[in-house]
Ligand code: DX5
């Protein structure tokens with residue numbers, strides 16, 4: 001049974017036990033850049049290459065202009081990721097994400113990141129993610145003041161720092177993003193990883209790592225390559241070189 005056939009859950013239900021949040025450096029291939037006509041194979045390729053965090057970009061046509069994928073596609077890769085002892089990392093680029101947390105938890109998300117810009121109820125949204133049994137990510141757009149985290153310390157488990165403007169894969173890393181990562185690193189507890197998302201490639205992964213990033217989302221630099229397994233390995237090497 002897929003998530004579309006289930007009655008919606010209410011906030012406060014626990015969907016299950018999530019995989020542990022990785023504390024070491026991990027490259028997280030983003031399926032946004034995959035060939036959707038053979039999504040299972042593409043995910044399997046990077047799992048076989050050693051990837052354990054698979055990033056899922058959900059866009060609603062409101063918070064960001066494009067519409068991408070939802071809970072049904074997320075659920076379709078859940079078994080593969082689980083079988084590899086992997087971690088399903090869902091990034092909600094949608095308005096009022098709190099309304100959709102339960103369906104993504106049900107679809108197998110281990111973590112769900114919600115944007116501070118997407119709801120007047122960010123604390124509630126983060127709370128809903130945790131109550132659904134998932135690790136809660138606070139996502140910040142490039143133009144959002146870093147002080148947005150000030151009143152939310154303790155309410156999230158990792159910080160997703162956008163290093164491009166959300167909505168499209170294949171953009172260039174915004175110069176200076178590494179300074180934002182470093183500034184965030186200096187105010188966040190050491191067990192709260194920073195995930196960089198957008199424009200991560202073999203050139204930008206090193207500076208991001210040096211600034212304190214722990215999770216490296218990579219879409220086009222992995223799936224845009226003729227050889228995603230080698231591209232993944234190259235990124236891991238770049239992220240671990242510093
Ligand atoms: C952008 C998404 C990213 C995207 C990154 O809105 O949040 O996760 O997949 O793609 P690349 O790695 O191509 O910049």
Ligand code: ZN
Nearest residue numbers: 057091197217
């Ligand atoms: Zn993303």
